Amino acid sequence: MRFKQIPFAWARAGSRRLSWGGERDLALKRYEALADEIAAAILAGTLRAGDRLPSVRATAAGHGVNASTVFQAYYLLEARGLIRARPRSGYFVADAATETPRALDAASAPDSESIAVDLPERVYAILEATTKREVVPFGSAFPSPELFPLQRLAKTLAATVQKLDPRVSVETLIQGSAQLRRQIARRYVADGIAMQADDLVVTNGAMEALNLCLTAVTEPGDAVVIESPTFYAALQALERHRLRAIEVPTHPNEGIELDALADLLKRRRPRALWLMTNFQNPLGGTMSEAKKRDLVALLARHGTPLIEDDVYGELYFDAQRPKPAKAFDSEGWVLHCSSFSKCLAPGYRVGWAAPGRYVREIARLKLSTSLTASVPAEAALAAFLERGGYDRHLRGLRRALARQQQTMIAAIARHFPAATRITRPRGGYFLWAELPRGVDAVELHRRALARNISTAPGPIFSSRGEYTNFLRLNYGSPWDARAEEAMAILGKLVRSLL
Amino acid sequence: MRFKQIPFAWARAGSRRLSWGGERDLALKRYEALADEIAAAILAGTLRAGDRLPSVRATAAGHGVNASTVFQAYYLLEARGLIRARPRSGYFVADAATETPRALDAASAPDSESIAVDLPERVYAILEATTKREVVPFGSAFPSPELFPLQRLAKTLAATVQKLDPRVSVETLIQGSAQLRRQIARRYVADGIAMQADDLVVTNGAMEALNLCLTAVTEPGDAVVIESPTFYAALQALERHRLRAIEVPTHPNEGIELDALADLLKRRRPRALWLMTNFQNPLGGTMSEAKKRDLVALLARHGTPLIEDDVYGELYFDAQRPKPAKAFDSEGWVLHCSSFSKCLAPGYRVGWAAPGRYVREIARLKLSTSLTASVPAEAALAAFLERGGYDRHLRGLRRALARQQQTMIAAIARHFPAATRITRPRGGYFLWAELPRGVDAVELHRRALARNISTAPGPIFSSRGEYTNFLRLNYGSPWDARAEEAMAILGKLVRSLL
Numbered sequence: 001m002r003f004k005q006i007p008f009a010w011a012r013a014g015s016r017r018l019s020w021g022g023e024r025d026l027a028l029k030r031y032e033a034l035a036d037e038i039a040a041a042i043l044a045g046t047l048r049a050g051d052r053l054p055s056v057r058a059t060a061a062g063h064g065v066n067a068s069t070v071f072q073a074y075y076l077l078e079a080r081g082l083i084r085a086r087p088r089s090g091y092f093v094a095d096a097a098t099e100t101p102r103a104l105d106a107a108s109a110p111d112s113e114s115i116a117v118d119l120p121e122r123v124y125a126i127l128e129a130t131t132k133r134e135v136v137p138f139g140s141a142f143p144s145p146e147l148f149p150l151q152r153l154a155k156t157l158a159a160t161v162q163k164l165d166p167r168v169s170v171e172t173l174i175q176g177s178a179q180l181r182r183q184i185a186r187r188y189v190a191d192g193i194a195m196q197a198d199d200l201v202v203t204n205g206a207m208e209a210l211n212l213c214l215t216a217v218t219e220p221g222d223a224v225v226i227e228s229p230t231f232y233a234a235l236q237a238l239e240r241h242r243l244r245a246i247e248v249p250t251h252p253n254e255g256i257e258l259d260a261l262a263d264l265l266k267r268r269r270p271r272a273l274w275l276m277t278n279f280q281n282p283l284g285g286t287m288s289e290a291k292k293r294d295l296v297a298l299l300a301r302h303g304t305p306l307i308e309d310d311v312y313g314e315l316y317f318d319a320q321r322p323k324p325a326k327a328f329d330s331e332g333w334v335l336h337c338s339s340f341s342k343c344l345a346p347g348y349r350v351g352w353a354a355p356g357r358y359v360r361e362i363a364r365l366k367l368s369t370s371l372t373a374s375v376p377a378e379a380a381l382a383a384f385l386e387r388g389g390y391d392r393h394l395r396g397l398r399r400a401l402a403r404q405q406q407t408m409i410a411a412i413a414r415h416f417p418a419a420t421r422i423t424r425p426r427g428g429y430f431l432w433a434e435l436p437r438g439v440d441a442v443e444l445h446r447r448a449l450a451r452n453i454s455t456a457p458g459p460i461f462s463s464r465g466e467y468t469n470f471l472r473l474n475y476g477s478p479w480d481a482r483a484e485e486a487m488a489i490l491g492k493l494v495r496s497l498l
Numbered sequence: 499m500r501f502k503q504i505p506f507a508w509a510r511a512g513s514r515r516l517s518w519g520g521e522r523d524l525a526l527k528r529y530e531a532l533a534d535e536i537a538a539a540i541l542a543g544t545l546r547a548g549d550r551l552p553s554v555r556a557t558a559a560g561h562g563v564n565a566s567t568v569f570q571a572y573y574l575l576e577a578r579g580l581i582r583a584r585p586r587s588g589y590f591v592a593d594a595a596t597e598t599p600r601a602l603d604a605a606s607a608p609d610s611e612s613i614a615v616d617l618p619e620r621v622y623a624i625l626e627a628t629t630k631r632e633v634v635p636f637g638s639a640f641p642s643p644e645l646f647p648l649q650r651l652a653k654t655l656a657a658t659v660q661k662l663d664p665r666v667s668v669e670t671l672i673q674g675s676a677q678l679r680r681q682i683a684r685r686y687v688a689d690g691i692a693m694q695a696d697d698l699v700v701t702n703g704a705m706e707a708l709n710l711c712l713t714a715v716t717e718p719g720d721a722v723v724i725e726s727p728t729f730y731a732a733l734q735a736l737e738r739h740r741l742r743a744i745e746v747p748t749h750p751n752e753g754i755e756l757d758a759l760a761d762l763l764k765r766r767r768p769r770a771l772w773l774m775t776n777f778q779n780p781l782g783g784t785m786s787e788a789k790k791r792d793l794v795a796l797l798a799r800h801g802t803p804l805i806e807d808d809v810y811g812e813l814y815f816d817a818q819r820p821k822p823a824k825a826f827d828s829e830g831w832v833l834h835c836s837s838f839s840k841c842l843a844p845g846y847r848v849g850w851a852a853p854g855r856y857v858r859e860i861a862r863l864k865l866s867t868s869l870t871a872s873v874p875a876e877a878a879l880a881a882f883l884e885r886g887g888y889d890r891h892l893r894g895l896r897r898a899l900a901r902q903q904q905t906m907i908a909a910i911a912r913h914f915p916a917a918t919r920i921t922r923p924r925g926g927y928f929l930w931a932e933l934p935r936g937v938d939a940v941e942l943h944r945r946a947l948a949r950n951i952s953t954a955p956g957p958i959f960s961s962r963g964e965y966t967n968f969l970r971l972n973y974g975s976p977w978d979a980r981a982e983e984a985m986a987i988l989g990k991l992v993r994s995l996l
Contacts, residue, residue, distance in 0.1 A: 150662070157655070157874060164652065208868040348873065369709055374847045
């Protein structure tokens with residue numbers, strides 16, 4: 001019973017901390033810090049599988065904390081699969097605690113011919129399967145809403161909307177709330193990127209921004225370069241715009257291969273590129289700054305626009321935000337798109353484009369597509385950013401995601417066949433797993449869904465339905481017993497498909 | 499001075515009544531009822547131009563109201579241009595009070611060849627000119643935000659969003675908030691149209707709904723039948739989708755001509771129709787029920803889908819909501835689109851499609867275009883509708899618009915050349931005016947804008963830039979001294995262009 005209940009309580013406590021900030025932080029952080037310290041000892045081999053952990057009383061005394069803090073830390077480690085409680089014996093380092101899966105490190109080698117995108121029905125069916133509450137969301141495109149300060153945001157929204165001058169709904173028509181655009185521009189500037197409010201167009205999430213950019217720079221029948229594997233929404237957008245896809249070889253950690261791209265630009269004259277340069281979905285890879293600089297220079301030489309989807313850029317685990325390609329864009333060929341949906345307010349549907357030389361065109365397309373984003377949501381986000389606290393929230397969110405990634409990787413090590421290879425992204429909330437050859441990821445998806453577990457099978461990330469034995473896994477939810485159980489089931493299903 | 503200030507106070511009081519409902523209603527309604535009574539006497543000829551109105555004291559005694567009520571009624575009538583104050587003499591019926599402009603009643607006769615839509619730059623420039631606060635919004639696409647219960651809605655939003663389960667943002671992904679869809683479906687059913695929540699897809703305003711419908715039923719290069727003149731957003735959408743337009747003859751009061759349509763369907767095999775069957779923008783006309791029934795039957799025989807833009811249907815001045823064509827659609831060929839943007843919450847950007855047989859396709863397109871509408875906005879509207887009071891608000895809004903139309907028509911009579919012809923829609927907030935032949939409406943727009951008055955010139959409503967001497971006028975704002983002065987200036991500008 002404890003195993004089932006306590007981790008859930010922890011998950012809630014964790015989300016409460018992220019939601020409210022303030023004084024509670026300190027009290028709660030203490031057990032997390034303790035858990036991290038013990039986890040580090042385990043992963044470093046100081047504590048080995050089967051070792052008994054010091055008693056709660058001894059640990060409490062040794063660390064100068066009270067017993068309940070130690071209990072919380074142990075429950076947390078138990079939920080993360082690193083230790084196990086044995087009745088009347090105490091806590092022990094779990095058997096598989098220090099195993100790590102093999103790393104994926106070869107670039108993809110897609111067919112370089114362009115192809116008219118025509119997604120099979122099943123892609124849509126697979127995507128629609130993830131929205132039920134009872135389903136464990138390993139296939140979801142979103143992090144858990146529990147990770148966001150939704151209550152604080154709701155209070156801001158409540159306070160803001162009641163003071164809102166009704167005329168702003170008309171005045172924000174053209175590029176969206178000026179107040180919000182100023183706040184967004186300020187964040188670019190803080191990251192060393194020249195940006196003014198007038199360079200930005202607010203949209204209904206990044207998805208709309210990306211679609212408008214595609215409309216602005218292509219005509220039906222044009223070819224667009226995408227990564228391989230690529231985010232399925234890019235494929236859907238190409239399909240809807242009647243565009244052809246050219247997949248470019250992509251390294252799981254380092255992004256697209258520039259030599260291959262240079263060749264494609266010469267031979268196939270694509271009309272545009274659509275890339276995710278930071279924590280790419282599904283791989284998790286990030287292009288280096290040098291590579292981004294070269295990419296932008298290459299595209300400027302060809303006059304080829306880059307639609308840059310950077311929705312995960314803020315979710316980095318290292319010291320600094322990886323710069324987007326936009327940072328090196330002096331000629332305005334980069335249409336940089338992002339949003340608050342993955343970082344702050346998933347349901348508010350507020351994103352933006354910084355479309356360089358296309359800003360006027362995007363503003364007009366926006367105006368004639370859906371006019372503007374939701375005014376209350378725009379105003380609330382502007383007020384939230386003005387008030388401060390967004391960066392503090394992001395720090396907490398990044399820590400939570402990094403911890404959850406570690407936990408999921410440990411679970412993969414425990415439950416999946418040893419031949420499984422994975423990426424270990426330095427940000428975001430997806431990892432990409434190569435299952436043993438012959439395992440049909442779509443069939444795995446089907447069987448897992450019957451057990452209320454969603455997955456994102458490889459073929460939905462490919463214009464040709466490739467990556468049949470690959471899987472994108474979402475670690476964006478606080479780990480709990482249900483997740484642990486689901487990973488065990490998934491592992492068994494993978495073995496059954498060998 | 500008084501002439502400049504008091505009408506403004508009235509406008510604010512009027513909007514306050516609409517905003518807050520409740521007890522104040524009665525106190526404020528008394529002066530409006532009195533004003534309406536006197537206006538009726540003037541328009542019926544009982545009181546004639548130059549007649550002196552009874553003194554404030556006499557009217558107060560005669561109607562059993564206090565003097566301030568009479569003053570308010572007189573100020574209101576003065577603002578509506580029906581009476582004039584003469585210093586130290588009292589109030590007199592204005593000279594032009596009972597004049598009415600000539601009616602527009604001939605159907606348009608557009609070229610029946612299809613044309614690739616390619617809107618000139620100026621269309622966008624004209625549309626962008628209306629968003630400044632200091633501009634009198636005769637060219638605006640929106641009614642005044644003052645007419646909406648935005649404070650009450652903001653309170654509902656504030657209360658709702660703080661209770662919102664964060665998981666709904668994921669669960670509402672597919673077709674939008676189920677709670678909101680139930681409320682919308684209920685309103686269809688109340689109007690005698692079979693509808694279930696699952697038949698609906700929530701969108702970012704009607705504009706997005708209409709665009710998604712167009713994407714679902716057409717391929718680039720197809721021809722689509724539109725009215726003539728037609729709403730410019732339809733033209734923009736056709737341009738963006740690389741579609742050809744076929745304009746069909748349209749009567750200013752009665753909508754498209756079915757015989758001409760039947761002929762077009764046979765000869766030109768258009769892929770779809772995009773029509774506004776109720777209070778068409780810009781004409782204001784409404785198709786009769788019989789005509790709508792015949793239209794739906796005709797389209798079903800051809801298997802041609804109708805995209806029905808019905809955003810003004812709720813803004814009727816007569817006893818009943820005119821049924822949309824959707825009411826007669828037993829085979830699912832009608833994709834009915836509407837929103838709350840013109841009736842309740844302009845900045846919230848919540849609309850919907852009831853796309854008949856295309857519901858699944860629209861849901862998918864929505865999912866891959868912008869995912870979902872803004873969750874807080876959806877939830878607030880659902881709660882607002884559940885709580886009741888929407889119909890009461892609509893009744894007040896309709897009364898206000900009907901009154902404002904009457905006032906604008908009186909102003910046209912006073913200030914425009916006698917050869918001007920207008921429509922008198924039975925709902926909505928636009929009328930269509932034919933200026934004397936030779937008056938260039940685009941030049942008029944330019945000159946008026948220099949005087950801070952926006953207008954919507956005829957050519958932006960036509961794929962071939964026709965209707966050069968036509969104008970759409972928006973009477974969606976409470977009348978005030980500024981509006982009166984703007985109409986006088988417009989009238990002078992028209993004469994100067996003769």
